[in-house]
Amino acid sequence: MLLWACCEPRRLxxxxxxxxxxDDTLTTEGAIPMGVAAALSALRAAGLPVIAVTGRPMGWSRAIAADTPLAAIVAENGAVALIAEAGxxxxxxxxxxxxxxxxxxxxxxxxDRIVREVPGATLSRDSAGRVTDIAIDHAEFAHLDAARIAHVVALMREEGMTATVSSIHVxxxxxxxxxxxGAAWIVRRLFGRDLMAERDDWLYVGDSTNDELMFASFALSVGVANLMDFADRLVQWPAFIATHERGRGFVEIAESLLAARGA
Ligand SMILES: [Mg+2]
Known part of the structure; x- marks a missing residue:
């Protein structure tokens, strides 16, 4: 992993x-700072669309899609897309x-089965906005130890589900x-382009273990500095790491992208 400042401008x-x-990539303490919103606007003006990809629910993502200059949000781990169009x-x-x-x-x-069978298991507080998945809280407001997290994952798999553990939810x-x-679907839907064939032309930014698939899939992948909080659990690292954490880290990355385009 190299410092983001070492990435050659010609690659960008x-x-x-x-x-x-x-979460914790665009946001700082749960909100998108003004500086990040300005960076997203500048990227859009420079012809660089930004698509957010999250495990958060459709309902939670709706307000962000309405208020933020993103091309789209892919929510619920690829199942749902929210596209702001004409207000x-x-x-x-x-x-x-x-x-x-x-x-x-x-x-x-x-x-119902997981809440019944795993002591202390509760649905995440953002569950009302979920349409295509379920989330069990293990670290956002509740606390489940490793054995109970593993039990939840095992029950999900027994039920025939795909299961992932994020920093806060199963x-x-x-x-x-x-x-x-989900990202490939929405790139085709919005731009008629084949993301998998053009992976070198897209950059991915993330901050935690549930970004590992994306870090592994893009040669230009960047972690914001708080990725180091997961250093003991991370298997697949991004190519680069920003100097700053969270929203400030995203702004640092955006500034390099804009400079490389002469914007
Ligand atoms: Mg995150």
Whole structure:
């Protein structure tokens, strides 16, 4: 891993766009600072669309999609996209309505079983906004030890779900979508482009263990400095690390991108 300041500007001059995590990458203490909003506007004006990719729910993402100059938000680990258009937020789903309805019944049953069988397990407080997945809180407001986190993951897998552990939640869903498939879907939907064939033309920014798939998938991947909080758990590291943490780290990255384009 190299310091972001060491990235050669010529590698950044022809980028097509930026993919980024939200929590603790764009946000600082839960909010998007003014400096980050200004950087997102400047990137957009320079012809660099920014797509946010998050494990957060559709409901939680809606206000951010409405208020922030992002091209789109891919939420619920690739299942839902929110696109701000003409003053409204359009919501699109990777799965069709019939499949989502069938899955909703199975999601409720799986959530009931986990809460019943794992002592202390509770649904995350953002669960009301979730449409295609369930989330068990292990570190946001609740605390589950490693054995109980493993128990939750095992029950999700037994129910036929895909399960991931973020810094705060255990997420489970039906289907094989991911932050990467969701990003590829929305790049095709918005720009008619093939993200997987053009991975060298996109940059990814993240801050934690649930960004590892994206760090592994993009040669130009960057961690904001607080990624080091996960140093003992991280297997797949990004190519670069910013000097600053959270929103300030994102601004540091945006400034280099804008300078490389002469913007
Ligand atoms: Mg994050």
């Amino acid at each position: 001059s022809a980028l097509r766009g930026i993919l980024t995590d939200i 409204a937020v359009r919501v699109e789903y990777a799965d069709d309505a019939a499949l989502r309805e069938a899955n909703a019944v199975r999601l409720r049953a799986a959530a 997420n489970g869903w039906f289907g094989t979508h991911s932050k990467l498939t």
